Amino acid sequence: MHRVISVFLPTWPTDRLRRLPAGTAPPRDAALVLKGTEGRRRVVTAMDDLARSLGICLGMPVAKAQALVDDLLLLDADPVADRAALDDLALWGLRRYSPIVMADPPDGLVLDVTGATHRFGGEAGILADIIAHLADKGIKAEAALSETWAASHALARYQPETLTLIAPGKTNEALLSLPVEALRLPASTLDGLRVLGFDTIGELASQPRAPLTLRFGPELFRRIDMAFGRMSQPVAPIEPPEMILSRRAFFEPIGAADTMAKYTxxxxxxxxxxxxxxxxGALQVDLRFYRVDNRVEAIQVRTAKPVRDEKRLGRLLCDRIETVDPGFGIERMVLAATLTGPLCPDQIHATFGNAQTPDVDDLWDTLTNRYGRNSRLYRSVASPSDIPERAVQKLPVHAKATGSSRNATFRRPFRLLRPPEAMQTMALLPDHPPVSFQWRGSRYRVTAADGPERVRGEWWRTDRETGKVRDYFILEVESGERFWAFRTGDGQNEDTGALRWYMHGKFA
Incomplete structure (x- = not known):
C-alpha cells in the first residue's frame, strides 16, 4: 500500500526571499508583500504571516494594500526563482527522506515514502522531522500523509492541523468533509458546483456520475477517483542533470525477483x-522501478563512507528487492547516486607489520539499511572530561576517534544513572561517607566506603558550574552491593553546592 506525503509551504515566496544572504534579504520585522499583474491590474500574489494578520489577502489590489498598511514592504514576485528554489528543496528531500520526491508548484512538495519511514521511527516521525528541518531553514510548512497524492495534497491545505496522518484504509473517510476546492478543479467548475449546492467532497462523491459529467466534463470525477485511489497519479522523481545515474528499459515487462536482482x-x-x-563514491543510491500501471516502486540504501564496490552495493540493494511489488510488470529501472562524496584510492593489503584496523563499515551499512537510522548503532569512546556523564560520548561506528585516556585510572561503575537520582543520607561533614542512606524506597546500611574523590565543575562550559564541586564515594552495603554516590558542595563554602546527595551509578 502506497503512502504519500504532501508538504504545503503557505508562505514559500516570502520565505525564499527571507533566506537570501544577509544584506539582500528583506527585514523580518516588516510586513512583506509580493506583487504581480492580472491583465492591467497590479495585485498581491504572496504575503507573509504579518501582512496577512494586518488584513492583506491574495488578489487584493496593490494600491489598497498600501493604503491599508503603513510602511508596507512591496517587492516584485519572481515565479521563476520560486520554482528553481522549489526544485532545490525537492532535491534536498530526495537526499534525506525518500527516493521518490517531486516539486509540486507553486508551493509544495510530494514524497512517496512507501517503505522509507522506518528510518525515522515511523510515519509520525518522518512528518515531524520534515516540519522541524524546514522550520530550521526558516520555511513554514504543513504536511499530510495518506494513501494517495491527491488526498495528501487536499488534507495538507484544508485541514487545520500542521501535521495530518491518516491511517491506512481511512483516506476516503478523511476526504468526505473537505470542501470541493480541495479537488483542484477549475474556477468555473467550482462556481457551478456552488450554484448546485455542493460544498464538500462527500456530497459530490455520493451523486450519480452521468449528469455531473455531462455538465462539467470528465475532469470532475477523474479528480475524485485520484483522491480516492481508484485512478493512479504517478510521482515523477526529480532528476537534476548533474546526478550520476544508470537506466535500463525492457522490451517486455519483468516481474520475477531473480530477474530484478540480475538487472540490479x-x-x-x-x-x-x-x-x-x-x-x-556513493553515499546514497536510489533504485526506482517504473511499473506498467504508472506506479513507481523504489529502494534506497545508504553507506557510511563513499563506496563504489559493485558487490557491496549490489548486495545492499538485492537484500531489499523482496519489498518491491512489481504489479503487472516493470518496464524501466533507474539507479541514481543521489548523494556522493570524493573517493580516493586506499591501500588495503600491505600493512608492513602493523595490525590492520577491522572494517566495520559493511556491517554498519547492512544493519542501518535493514533497521533504519534509529537502530542505535554507535561507538562509545572516552571523552576528556572529569564530569562522569560527559566522560563517554557516542560516535558513528565509522568515526576514527580513539577516545581519551584522561580517566582511565579511576574506578568507575559500568552503569550510570541519567540523570543522577536524589537520595537521603546520614553523614558527617565535611568529608565523611554516609553511615546509611535511603534510595528508591529502600534503606541501606553502609559497611565500607572509599572516598572522597573530588570533581570540580567545568567553568569553561557554563557559568553555572563555576566553583561547583562534587565529592564522590564508593559505598558498600550489608548485602555486598556497591554504589557510586556523590555530594554537591565541599561542606564548608556555600557557593560550592547545596550539600545534597545523589546516586550516580552501581558497580557490577
Whole structure:
C-alpha cells in the first residue's frame, strides 16, 4: 500500500526571499508583500504571516494594500526563482527522506515514502522531522500523509492541523468533509458546483456520475477517483542533470525477483563505472522501478563512507528487492547516486607489520539499511572530561576517534544513572561517607566506603558550574552491593553546592 506525503509551504515566496544572504534579504520585522499583474491590474500574489494578520489577502489590489498598511514592504514576485528554489528543496528531500520526491508548484512538495519511514521511527516521525528541518531553514510548512497524492495534497491545505496522518484504509473517510476546492478543479467548475449546492467532497462523491459529467466534463470525477485511489497519479522523481545515474528499459515487462536482482547488479556495475570516471563514491543510491500501471516502486540504501564496490552495493540493494511489488510488470529501472562524496584510492593489503584496523563499515551499512537510522548503532569512546556523564560520548561506528585516556585510572561503575537520582543520607561533614542512606524506597546500611574523590565543575562550559564541586564515594552495603554516590558542595563554602546527595551509578 502506497503512502504519500504532501508538504504545503503557505508562505514559500516570502520565505525564499527571507533566506537570501544577509544584506539582500528583506527585514523580518516588516510586513512583506509580493506583487504581480492580472491583465492591467497590479495585485498581491504572496504575503507573509504579518501582512496577512494586518488584513492583506491574495488578489487584493496593490494600491489598497498600501493604503491599508503603513510602511508596507512591496517587492516584485519572481515565479521563476520560486520554482528553481522549489526544485532545490525537492532535491534536498530526495537526499534525506525518500527516493521518490517531486516539486509540486507553486508551493509544495510530494514524497512517496512507501517503505522509507522506518528510518525515522515511523510515519509520525518522518512528518515531524520534515516540519522541524524546514522550520530550521526558516520555511513554514504543513504536511499530510495518506494513501494517495491527491488526498495528501487536499488534507495538507484544508485541514487545520500542521501535521495530518491518516491511517491506512481511512483516506476516503478523511476526504468526505473537505470542501470541493480541495479537488483542484477549475474556477468555473467550482462556481457551478456552488450554484448546485455542493460544498464538500462527500456530497459530490455520493451523486450519480452521468449528469455531473455531462455538465462539467470528465475532469470532475477523474479528480475524485485520484483522491480516492481508484485512478493512479504517478510521482515523477526529480532528476537534476548533474546526478550520476544508470537506466535500463525492457522490451517486455519483468516481474520475477531473480530477474530484478540480475538487472540490479548490471545497473550497479554501470553506475560504479560512472562514479569512477567522476572520482566519486556513493553515499546514497536510489533504485526506482517504473511499473506498467504508472506506479513507481523504489529502494534506497545508504553507506557510511563513499563506496563504489559493485558487490557491496549490489548486495545492499538485492537484500531489499523482496519489498518491491512489481504489479503487472516493470518496464524501466533507474539507479541514481543521489548523494556522493570524493573517493580516493586506499591501500588495503600491505600493512608492513602493523595490525590492520577491522572494517566495520559493511556491517554498519547492512544493519542501518535493514533497521533504519534509529537502530542505535554507535561507538562509545572516552571523552576528556572529569564530569562522569560527559566522560563517554557516542560516535558513528565509522568515526576514527580513539577516545581519551584522561580517566582511565579511576574506578568507575559500568552503569550510570541519567540523570543522577536524589537520595537521603546520614553523614558527617565535611568529608565523611554516609553511615546509611535511603534510595528508591529502600534503606541501606553502609559497611565500607572509599572516598572522597573530588570533581570540580567545568567553568569553561557554563557559568553555572563555576566553583561547583562534587565529592564522590564508593559505598558498600550489608548485602555486598556497591554504589557510586556523590555530594554537591565541599561542606564548608556555600557557593560550592547545596550539600545534597545523589546516586550516580552501581558497580557490577
Amino acid at each position: 547488479r548490471r545497473l550497479v556495475a554501470d553506475l560504479c563505472d560512472r562514479l569512477e570516471d567522476a572520482g566519486e
